[in-house]
Structure formats: C-alpha cells, structure tokens
Amino acid sequence: xxxxxxxxxxxxxxxxxxxxxxxxxxxxxxxxxxxxxxxxxxxxxxxxxxxxxxxxxxxxxxxxxxxxxxxxxxxxxxxxxxxxxxxxxxxxxxxxxxxxxxxxxxxxxxxxxxxxxxxxxxxxxxxxxxxxxxxxxxxxxxxxxxxxxxxxxxxxxxxxxxxxxxxxxxxxxxxxxxxxxxxxxxxxxxxxxxxxxxxxxxxxxxxxxxxxxxxxxxxxxxxxxxxxxxxxxxxxxxxxxxxxxxxxxxxxxxxxxxxxxxxxxxxxxxxxxxxxxxxxxxxxxxxxxxxxxxxxxxxxxxxxxxxxxxxxxxxxxxxxxxxxxxxxxxxxxxxxxxxxxxxxxxxxxxxxxxxxxxxxxxxxxxx
Numbered sequence: 255x256x257x258x259x260x261x262x263x264x265x266x267x268x269x270x271x272x273x274x275x276x277x278x279x280x281x282x283x284x285x286x287x288x289x290x291x292x293x294x295x296x297x298x299x300x301x302x303x304x305x306x307x308x309x310x311x312x313x314x315x316x317x318x319x320x321x322x323x324x325x326x327x328x329x330x331x332x333x334x335x336x337x338x339x340x341x342x343x344x345x346x347x348x349x350x351x352x353x354x355x356x357x358x359x360x361x362x363x364x365x366x367x368x369x370x371x372x373x374x375x376x377x378x379x380x381x382x383x384x385x386x387x388x389x390x391x392x393x394x395x396x397x398x399x400x401x402x403x404x405x406x407x408x409x410x411x412x413x414x415x416x417x418x419x420x421x422x423x424x425x426x427x428x429x430x431x432x433x434x435x436x437x438x439x440x441x442x443x444x445x446x447x448x449x450x451x452x453x454x455x456x457x458x459x460x461x462x463x464x465x466x467x468x469x470x471x472x473x474x475x476x477x478x479x480x481x482x483x484x485x486x487x488x489x490x491x492x493x494x495x496x497x498x499x500x501x502x503x504x505x506x507x508x509x510x511x512x513x514x515x516x517x518x519x520x521x522x523x524x525x526x527x528x529x530x531x532x533x534x535x536x537x538x539x540x541x542x543x544x545x546x547x548x549x550x551x552x553x554x555x556x557x558x559x560x561x562x563x564x565x566x567x568x569x570x571x572x573x574x575x576x577x578x579x580x581x582x583x584x585x586x587x588x589x590x591x592x593x594x595x596x597x598x599x600x601x602x603x604x605x606x607x608x609x610x611x612x613x614x615x616x617x618x619x620x621x
Contacts, residue, residue: 294594296529296536296619297572300586302600303345303614304578311347313339313612316575319566320369323390326614327369327376328575336364338376340392345614351376351392359394361386366407366417368461371569377414379404385414385430398430398438406460408468412483417460417472420445425474429484444486446474449504462528462567469528476501478528478537490535492523527567529619538564564617572617578606581613 303326307313315332325348326341338351353360361380368377374390383400385407406417413431420426426445430438461481462469470479470486476497479486500520503509509520527538564572583599586592 293591293617297595297617298620299596299598299618300592301598301614301616301618302581303616304600304602304606305341305345305612305614306347307339307609307611308347311339311341311350316565316612318367319568319573319575319614320367321568321571321573322369322371323374325374325390327367328612329364329367331364336361338364338367338378349392351388353386353394359386359397365403366405368407368409368463370409371463375409377407377409379407379416379418385416396436404428406470408461408463408470408481410468410481410483415443415461415468415470415481417470419448423448425472427470427486431484441484443484446472447505449474463569464528464567465530465569467530471525471528473522473524476522478525478535490537492525492537494523497522527564527572529567529570570619570621572619574615574617575612576615578602578609578611578613581607581615 305313305326313328314330314335316328317331318329320327324343326343326345328339328341330337330339336352336354340348340350342348354362356362361378361382361384363381364378365381366379369375370377375395376388376390376392378386378388380386381403383403385398385400385404387395387397389395402419404416404418406415408415413429416428416430418425418428420428420442424445425448427443429441429443431441432438460470460472462471468481469489470481471477476492476494477488478490478492480489496519500522503520504522509517512520525537529536529538564574566573581602583597586597586599588595588597
C-alpha cells in the first residue's frame, strides 16, 4: 500500500485533451488559506472488492495495479519477490505470472509493468535489462533485450513508451516500435539531466493512463506531457515560488544533505495522477508546501490536507489496497470528507477478515 507522506493536492486544469493539438498552459501554485476538502469533488462512489487468494496466487506487498478486460493485475515486488497476480472482476484468482530466475525467458526483478487495454497483453520492464511480453493467459510471447532497465513502461498503439536512465547523468523517454516478427527499433524522444535527489526522481507513476490518453510526468521536469506514438507534447506546466533557484540547487546538490527542517524549502510538487474529467484535465499532486487545490484559468482554491491513499490510477478509478483485517466500514465517515460519496460496503466473514487476504478500495471518479 502506498501512503503519501506529503500533503495531497488536486489541480484542475482546463486544458485541451485533443491528441493532435494539445494546449500548453502554465499555472502558479501558492500557499494561500485553505478550506476543507470534500472527496465528492472528484469521486462519485466507492466500491470494495475482497480478493479470493489461493495457495497458488498469494498477494504480498502490491506496488502497482492495472485493470483491463474485466481483470485486475497486481504487481507484487517486495523482498526478493517479483510477480504479477491476476484476478477477475469478482475478485477470483485467475493466475500468477512468476518467471523469477537467472536463465533465458526469466527475470530477476520486475521494474515496471503495463497492460494493453485492448488485448490484455502484459508488458514487463525487467532486470537484467529486458522487456518481456505475455498474453492474457500468462504465456510468454516475446523477450526483448535492452541496454538499461526501464522504470516506466506504457503500451501505446504501435509500440512502447519507456522511461529510464538513458545515460550516467540523464533520464529520458525512449519509443520502442514493435515491428512485425522479432524486429524492434528504439528512438530517443526526450532526455533530462538527472537531479541529485534520486529517490524523488524515480517513481512508478511516470506514465498515467486516463480515458484514451497516456500522460507522462517526471520530477526532472515541471511539465505534464501527452504521449502519442513516438512523441511527447506539453499540455500543462507547473510554476511555484522560487522555482528557478530550487531547480538550480537540486541539479548540483542533494536536499538530503540538508538538515530536515531546511529540506522543505527545496521540495517540488510531484504529480501522482492525471485524470480527464468534465472536458478538462485534473492533476493529483503532492508537496509539503502545497495543499489540495483546484485551479482553473480564473479561480484558485487551496484546501487543508487530507490523505487519500491510492496505489494506482486505473482509467477512471483510483485504487488502494489494504489487508482484510484493516477494512472497517466505520472508518468511512459519511458525514466527514466522504460526504456526498456513495460507498458500497461488503460484509466479511470472520474467516475472510482473518485470512490475511487483500481488499481493493476502488474510488470511481466523476465524469
């Protein structure tokens, strides 16, 4: 389960989502007075799903989630374990992808993954550096050797968008076109000088799929990009106080060399999710200095902090995972920050609650 340490925020941007002609907009974040946050601003309802794990499909610490073809795909990477577990929409286990090993057609670790919404094919960015492709029945289709491991991967129309270390001091995006047969071609799309704060620049939410589009964001850039096969187009830019000075410092220094109380002056906003709704684009971002906010071209509103734990964005859903014994309907206060949101609770038996199985908390976003 991913727990955001920083204050959570939401940035609503009225920008065009047209793939052929995206609009560039710049927005300034401030720290003005904040109001109470109500989840119904972005969430219409909440569903709860108990995962019926089996002896062959046990779920550990989930780091990422995908939903495609009425199936849930859970990436489980923790303490030497590196697998993808698959469940149907009712929570029944369908299988587990586990090819850990040192031989051909095996991997030591899954670094990133994605699922094609159309076919259900699973794409893994692995270490040692390679891309492995499996069909929805978990059969290996192809294996592609790479020069370096990719920390982000997204399946687009004719290929893969890949994010990783492209040089010793650089990170960047490559486009891998999947030719017919076994042929592939790789093209460098964009690269950035890697900042010294490595722990902040590496993250699973580099590629974000919302509606029919795939967005890209890395903390090495204060811009959000729309991806198209082999291209990145800026659709939104984030500005904030002392941005140039902060960026200049981070390029040559690690903020973790500073005393804890001084670090906060060098944190930058991080976009966790990009969500299309209401004809606009909403960014879910976090930073120690910036609270929850809704920003349009004319109105800026900031809100007090409220942690919305979310492991992944799956289309029009934000998904969180908890152990069954931690699921308590009483924690979903209908008169608190959940007011106006319909929560569809489930009843767990004592056996289910004590099983150690996982439960998905699914936040269905408003259109």
